[in-house]
Amino acid sequence: MDEKQGTTISVMEMGTMLGLKKTDAYWLVHKQCFETVTVGGKMRIVLKSFEHWYANQVKHRKIDGTPPGQELRANSYSMKEMAEELGVAEGVAYDIIKRYAIETFEVDTWKRVRKDVFDAWYRTQSRYRTREDREKDAELEASSMSMPEMAGLLLIPRAEVYHILLTGRDREKFDFVYIGGRRRVTKSSFENWYAGQTKYRKLCDRPPEEIAGIEKQKKEAEHPRLKVDESKAAFTLQEASVLLDLTYNEVRSLIRSGDLDANKYGTRYLIPRDEIQWFLLQQRLERET
Structure with a gap:
């Protein structure tokens, strides 16, 4: 009996550990959250099964401050945790689950995704990036530019940038890196190309009056001027x-x-x-x- 009591706790002890009333403590037992045994004619909870349950749920917390769900968090993501991992809003995480039909399970009515399931999905796509991959990407992003960024730097349409990089006679002068499946131009290869040509000029290399004229044209393109009949009285x-x-x-x-x-x-x-x-x-x- 001593050995049994050393590896078990009473329902009241369990309730005290969680700060629960007697009715709530027995409700957890009724839900068969833990393994129970009878010792001396009284029902007791197997301590090992209680700790396993505690490590795999997040609703109840011990009054001594021991965090719940440690095993659960080690092996799965909540929707909020998944969103943080991908650097997106929580609503986007739910959309990803639905769109890619990712397998989920529920704990205390909250939806979760096993990490092995998440990892398997992650390897099939390139649009979303984990926290670790975003940190790795930061250096590449700093040393490269997107095609729209290049267009903005030279004040030319994107279509012209695509021509320069992909089909133009200087296309071999550019080096590329890939971040999240998207191609980017290395800044070093861009600068080498820029120094060897005279057709294009960066914004910083244009006189103020030319920049003002370009900005005016851009504004007029976004907000066309009203056409006025000058013959009116x-x-x-x-x-x-x-x-x-x-x-x-x-x-x-x-x-x-x-x-x-x-x-x-x-x-x-x-x-x-x-x-x-x-x-x-x-x-x-x-x-x-």
Whole structure:
């Protein structure tokens, strides 16, 4: 009996260890969470089976602070842990499970993935990267650039970059690395190519006025200028801002200051064509003097 009692605990002792009331302690026994034996006519819990259960669940915690689920965490991921491992949002982890039909199991109603199952899935894809692989990738990323990054550096369309790298006459001058299945250009090979050609220029090698012009073109491409019929007798503030190459608020300020005449109809302003032409003439004369 002494040996049995040394390897078993009573239901009350188990409840005390977990800070549970008597009813909750017996409920765990009723759910057959542990192996039980009868000692001296009383039911006792096999201590080894209790510790095995404790190491494979995360709902209950010992009052002495010993963390639960150590074995469970060593062998599987929760959805949150999987998301952290892949560097994605938890919702994305659930989407991955569903999209790739990854096998899961439940512990206390929480879904988990065995690490061997996760590893088998991970080897079949290249889109997602683990924490360890992301750390390894950091050095490669710092020494390379993506094709869109190269396009932005040279201020040219992506299609032109693809031509330079893949089919152009200088394609042999570039070296590539692969990160997450995506091809990247090494910065050293890019710089060597750049130094040996004269057609393309990086943003830092362009004069300020050229950069300003490019930025203006880019902005106009993103937000096309309003097409204005210049034969109209009068123009709205928005149309006038296009004709005068000013912002909407600048046109309003000119009207308020009296530098630009406008007729007001309710809350709407209309600026006569003659007034627009006169203002542009004055601006031109000021630039010439």
